[in-house]
């Protein structure tokens with residue numbers, strides 16, 4: 606059975622993908638690593654939703670940045686703050702994808718997964734090409750490790766199913782970081 610590490614950005618973007626992976630007999634582990642989310646209350650709210658859902662459907666979840674949100678977010682911001690004025694789908698978002706998927710690639714490679722993929726690509730607000738580029742770049746940092754599965758998770762009815770299943774969750778009103786929060790006010 607193929608082992609998949611699924612980087613999850615939130616429950617609404619994950620549910621349909623998880624359903625498909627279960628229906629198609631993949632051995633899936635959810636990987637929550639999103640130090641971009643601001644403020645901490647929002648971060649915890651999104652995380653609690655996916656932790657609860659993982660327990661509900663019986664899929665293991667790795668809560669990677671559990672220990673120190675302040676330090677993790679400060680580190681993320683330090684790496685990307687020079688791109689603060691970039692629009693969404695611009696250079697800051699590419700760096701944000703690389704930042705998170707590098708950690709997923711590392712974890713997948715060090716823990717013997719066949720591949721890793723991400724729910725980031727399930728939203729039509731994200732640039733699929735950026736996500737694929739970021740995933741392939743992250744995998745290239747671990748040449749003997751897990752490969753990046755660049756499946757388009759919007760196709761095959763999955764986008765429609767995503768929107769159907771998303772109704773049961775808390776649905777956030779902005780992408781995640783403080784810059785995207787400002788853009789939506």
Ligand code: SF4
Nearest residue numbers: 698701780781782785
């Ligand atoms: S808008 Fe979203 S993808 Fe872009 S940097 Fe902010 S949190 Fe990351």
